Amino acid sequence: MKLTTVSIAAMGILMAVAASAAPTEYPLTIDNCGHEIRFDGPPENVVSIGQAATEVLYALGAEDRMAGTSLWFNEVLPRFAKADAGVERIADNMPSFEAVVNKRPGFVPTMFEWMIGPQGVVGTREQFANLGIPTYVMPPDCEGKDNLVGADGTRLAPFDIATVYKSIDQMATIMDRQDRGAELVAELKTREADAVKRAETLDLPDASAVVWFSSADLELDPYVAGRKGIPAWMLDALGLRNVIESDEEWPTVGWESIARADPSVIVIARMDRRRFPADDHEKKLEFLKSDPVTSQMTAVKEDRIVILDAEAMHASIRLIDGLETLTEAMEALPR
CATH class of the missing domain: 3.40.50.1980 (Nitrogenase molybdenum iron protein domain)
Structure with missing residues (x-):
């Protein structure tokens, strides 16, 4: 395996920090x-x-x-x-x-x-x-x-x-x-810095997003990411504006309000948990494409929907996985 200068430097850092513990x-x-x-x-x-x-x-x-x-x-x-x-x-x-x-x-x-x-x-x-x-x-x-x-x-x-x-x-x-x-x-x-550097090259002027975690019932308002939480940090790193203005971690917001904001991208959580029907990301996709309000959103019409593991939206070691996945997805989305 050929090692790049960056990977060799990263290995050196890892060896140094391990030796100092x-x-x-x-x-x-x-x-x-x-x-x-x-x-x-x-x-x-x-x-x-x-x-x-x-x-x-x-x-x-x-x-x-x-x-x-x-x-x-x-x-x-x-x-x-x-x-x-x-x-x-x-x-x-x-x-x-x-x-x-x-x-x-x-x-x-x-x-x-x-x-x-x-x-x-x-x-x-x-x-x-x-x-x-x-x-x-x-x-x-x-x-x-x-x-x-x-x-x-x-x-x-x-x-x-x-x-x-x-x-x-x-x-x-x-x-x-x-x-x-x-x-x-x-x-x-190191991975965080690399992902942020990649995101800086995306050039997404005035792009926006909403992050849908789940819903107690698909007929009820969804749980979406607030503007100061973990997903908001990820969006900011990518140059995306969160359309949700609440400071709550996961507030419930009506689809009519979200549709009026018309985010450029919709990020939905994929999880194996099944407390609610909307824990199933396939149910989320079906709802977005069939509901009379959400189906008219630009992101739905143009298939700018990103699927992300729920745990990557939490303050976990998967957060960097999520940042990398979101960066890759944004690079691949139609513009």
Whole structure:
């Protein structure tokens, strides 16, 4: 295999960051979303709530210390299939408090604060703390965000990808996998920069988009990406304007309003989860092409619809996959 100058340089960076990673010194105390969590050693029987947290742990090579996973949107990445096969999936969606604590976890990380925050959909942090179980919320879902406003929270500040890298760094430190964490962050940063550079060449003057995640019912208003969230960051990197002006993470907006904005591109989520009919991207496509309102939108008529994995719209290691996929799709769309 012939290595380019860029790939050789990237390998050098990865080797350097790996060599500089030092083992974790315990006891370890971390401030997480206003809560102090302490570890006396590398945690065992980890139970993750959310695919983003799970795949970070797999990327860190920590599957040998995991007792369960839950809350999946897409199938596991192929490179993690072997790791995933050895860890029990205690729930495809939200697990019960009992299902989590029955695994006697030494650590419960989640991708969404509302799973273990004041709302306590699974259980509150206090409930877990009373049992001596440290919980962790990935920073993208608590920093610059109020999760008590709106169904999925409201962004007080635009999403910052640095919070994803912070999540990886902190989870790597907790699990004593700093070398793997440093390699992963360096790789993702390099790919991010490459994707953004490619996007800069697209030259999309006044192009706009809407990102449709799902709908509780196809006859109801869809859940679409707000203007300060993760998909909005992706669109901005590509030079696309999000037509949704809400600061909520995933607000419901009527199709009539979206049609009036007439976005240049429609991005729809593909997922394996089946909570709602619109979780099926084929159902989304069928709706867009048959509904009397949506079928008249320019993006539908001109087939400017991009399909993206749902997990690539979350603050996960797949976010960069999504950025790359969206860049490739934009390059291929008719103009």
